[in-house]
Amino acid sequence: MPKSYRDGLPITPDKFVDQLMRLKRGSISRRDFLGLTGLGVATAVMARELGIMPTPAFAAENLGDRMSIATWPNYHDPQTFENFKAETGVAVEVNVFGSNEEMLAKLQAGGSGWSLFVPTNYTISTYKKLGIIEALDMAKLGNFDGKSEDARFTAEGTIDGTIYAVPKNWGTTGFAVNIKKLAKPMSSWKEFWDTAMAEGDGRAMVHDYQLTTIGNALKYYGYSFNSLKQDELAKAEELLLKVKPHLFAVSSDYQPGMRAGDAWMTMCWTNDGAQLHRDIPEIAYVLGKEGGEIWTDFYAIPKDAPNKPAGYALLNYLMNPKVAVKEHLANGAPSTDARVNALLPKEVLDNPILYPAADLLKPLEFGAAATLTDPGRAELMARFKSA
Amino acid sequence: MRRSLFRKNLVTALLLAPATLWLVVFLVLPFVAIAIFSVGERAPEGGYQAALTLAQYANLPARATAFWNTMVLAPAGALACLLVAYPVAYYLALRAPQRWRLILLALIVIPFWTSLLMRTYAWMYILGGRGIPALLAYVGIEDLRLINTPGAVLLGIVYGYLPLMILPIYVSLERLDRRLLEASADLGATPLSTFLGVTLRLSLPGVMTGFSLVMILLLGEYLIPTLLGGGKVFFIGNALVDLFLQSRNWPFGSAIAITLVLVSVVVLIVANRISTRLSGARRVDLI
Numbered sequence: 297m298p299k300s301y302r303d304g305l306p307i308t309p310d311k312f313v314d315q316l317m318r319l320k321r322g323s324i325s326r327r328d329f330l331g332l333t334g335l336g337v338a339t340a341v342m343a344r345e346l347g348i349m350p351t352p353a354f355a356a357e358n359l360g361d362r363m364s365i366a367t368w369p370n371y372h373d374p375q376t377f378e379n380f381k382a383e384t385g386v387a388v389e390v391n392v393f394g395s396n397e398e399m400l401a402k403l404q405a406g407g408s409g410w411s412l413f414v415p416t417n418y419t420i421s422t423y424k425k426l427g428i429i430e431a432l433d434m435a436k437l438g439n440f441d442g443k444s445e446d447a448r449f450t451a452e453g454t455i456d457g458t459i460y461a462v463p464k465n466w467g468t469t470g471f472a473v474n475i476k477k478l479a480k481p482m483s484s485w486k487e488f489w490d491t492a493m494a495e496g497d498g499r500a501m502v503h504d505y506q507l508t509t510i511g512n513a514l515k516y517y518g519y520s521f522n523s524l525k526q527d528e529l530a531k532a533e534e535l536l537l538k539v540k541p542h543l544f545a546v547s548s549d550y551q552p553g554m555r556a557g558d559a560w561m562t563m564c565w566t567n568d569g570a571q572l573h574r575d576i577p578e579i580a581y582v583l584g585k586e587g588g589e590i591w592t593d594f595y596a597i598p599k600d601a602p603n604k605p606a607g608y609a610l611l612n613y614l615m616n617p618k619v620a621v622k623e624h625l626a627n628g629a630p631s632t633d634a635r636v637n638a639l640l641p642k643e644v645l646d647n648p649i650l651y652p653a654a655d656l657l658k659p660l661e662f663g664a665a666a667t668l669t670d671p672g673r674a675e676l677m678a679r680f681k682s683a
Numbered sequence: 684m685r686r687s688l689f690r691k692n693l694v695t696a697l698l699l700a701p702a703t704l705w706l707v708v709f710l711v712l713p714f715v716a717i718a719i720f721s722v723g724e725r726a727p728e729g730g731y732q733a734a735l736t737l738a739q740y741a742n743l744p745a746r747a748t749a750f751w752n753t754m755v756l757a758p759a760g761a762l763a764c765l766l767v768a769y770p771v772a773y774y775l776a777l778r779a780p781q782r783w784r785l786i787l788l789a790l791i792v793i794p795f796w797t798s799l800l801m802r803t804y805a806w807m808y809i810l811g812g813r814g815i816p817a818l819l820a821y822v823g824i825e826d827l828r829l830i831n832t833p834g835a836v837l838l839g840i841v842y843g844y845l846p847l848m849i850l851p852i853y854v855s856l857e858r859l860d861r862r863l864l865e866a867s868a869d870l871g872a873t874p875l876s877t878f879l880g881v882t883l884r885l886s887l888p889g890v891m892t893g894f895s896l897v898m899i900l901l902l903g904e905y906l907i908p909t910l911l912g913g914g915k916v917f918f919i920g921n922a923l924v925d926l927f928l929q930s931r932n933w934p935f936g937s938a939i940a941i942t943l944v945l946v947s948v949v950v951l952i953v954a955n956r957i958s959t960r961l962s963g964a965r966r967v968d969l970i
Contacts, residue, residue, distance in 0.1 A: 397929045404730050404931060426728055498828055504914055545831050545913025556812035558830055669728045674930030675745070681925065682749045682917040
């Protein structure tokens with residue numbers, strides 16, 4: 297992937313001279329020169345500061361100088377927020393979470409301080425029911441184009457015809473395996489759990505997240521990922537309690553453990569799978585053939601957002617396909633937006649981690665709203681963790 | 684006369700006002716709120732809904748494992764801390780050259796200036812696969828796992844709370860009247876029996892202070908087990924965090940919090956009793 301941490305950073309002196317010479321030789325256009333060296337942005341910013349050029353998108357409202365977003369670990373291109381700050385003067389504070397339950401808990405308690413957050417598809421109806429999220433003012437989101445979105449992934453953001461959330465990206469929940477350490481090929485959740493108790497003893501991680509940890513334990517027996525049936529949950533609990541002593545950790549922040557080589561196998565989301573495989577080729581991403589989760593993460597704005605203008609401004613910024621494409625290159629999750637897909641390089645669109653074969657996608661289930669608030673699943677998770 | 688008494692009372696009241704206000708607002712009121720929550724019910728989507736029931740307290744056995752882990756690991760952690768701290772405090776108070784003492788004490792306190800979170804994160808990397816295990820791989824010890832083991836948690840606990848144990852013991856040893864040691868030796872006691880009969884006995888109040896301080900903090904610990912135990916070693920503090928931040932069962936969480944406070948108070952009282960009894964002849968003055 298062409299992505300580098302240097303992308304978008306200020307140009308180095310050598311590079312500047314290099315580009316200047318190329319411009320003089322006529323082998324680079326003036327526009328590219330301004331773009332590459334950052335002089336274009338600098339001129340635009342100065343022009344705005346000096347009042348020479350109007351700033352149509354942000355001119356109407358005072359955005360303040362800071363806002364905070366709640367999202368997932370390793371989920372954004374840090375440069376996105378730097379660029380947003382350069383353009384608007386708003387510094388973005390990033391809070392990361394390991395489960396939707398944690399986000400809900402913070403919002404329920406009030407005073408979260410977030411002006412934008414990233415909930416997963418199945419939670420949006422509950423947020424709406426509790427009156428925690430805003431009906432989005434689409435007039436402020438000119439960069440969003442509903443027609444270019446893949447309806448399969450975006451439906452749950454709209455409730456009774458009102459848009460409450462717009463998609464960031466979709467993905468799957470599978471598992472990542474270090475094939476140098478665990479060479480036996482795996483293709484199912486059954487193998488994941490069995491390996492965790494055998495060759496992978498002390499080296500496997502599961503999410504600190506009821507939906508996926510319980511859901512993928514249910515898949516061991518071929519039950520629905522979303523099951524709320526007592527007898528099926530009891531079987532899943534039996535498996536989880538049996539596996540518990542063999543686990544390396546119960547945590548949703550599994551990249552550090554996998555990268556350091558302490559963990560050899562972990563439950564894993566598409567984006568983390570793509571990042572791990574990109575940096576460490578021997579880490580493979582596997583979708584259980586029994587099924588599991590398919591998801592869409594959305595952007596939504598809390599009703600009590602302290603800086604709604606900035607929340608909308610950042611959201612609109614992120615909906616710009618040119619910005620979104622960089623997010624996808626950094627984060628590694630597939631886009632729901634056809635305009636973004638058109639900008640993505642071919643090797644990304646051909647990456648089977650991002651776009652699994654149709655027969656692997658077919659058995660996957662979207663998380664069900666009831667699992668978020670079901671006390672039975674919450675207590676099961678607690679018993680598993682405290683065992 | 685009466686006027687000056689009134690003034691004296693007023694001054695006392697004013698001086699105590701900030702602390703009282705602080706405690707009322709940040710200790711008493713939250714405690715009352717938690718007590719009220721603890722007799723309520725979990726709302727269907729999580730959170731709190733008003734009720735008057737003892738169901739949450741009846742449900743306490745559901746967290747028996749977490750309570751048990753805490754009841755075992757808190758004293759064990761405090762004991763491990765004590766075993767490491769005592770020799771250090773002993774050396775500092777009785778053996779270290781006077782001019783070094785202050786510097787050594789400062790070296791013990793300085794790490795406290797960095798947040799426990801940062802220091803524990805540092806241990807995550809030291810014990811993680813790119814830390815000590817990577818060094819050991821050079822000498823042929825492959826695939827050793829240190830992080831996310833009970834040993835790592837114990838190490839984190841000892842490291843994190845060591846100064847809290849050293850300082851009270853140091854203070855009690857430092858005040859020790861050296862002539863008692865000489866007297867003991869003069870009367871024919873061996874160094875070991877002098878240590879056991881005089882030094883250790885007289886430093887017990889410091890030991891008990893350090894022990895209960897560390898133990899009370901450990902009863903509420905959740906950070907170290909999460910970071911160094913991989914969320915597998917589950918303390919009651921972790922159960923509390925989960926109840927409020929994951930399953931959003933505030934009433935049950937509140938009931939556990941109240942129980943934890945009561946347990947801590949009992950621990951304190953018992954520790955106090957023991958320390959008073961053990962050092963029955965605490966004030967030994969030769970003059």
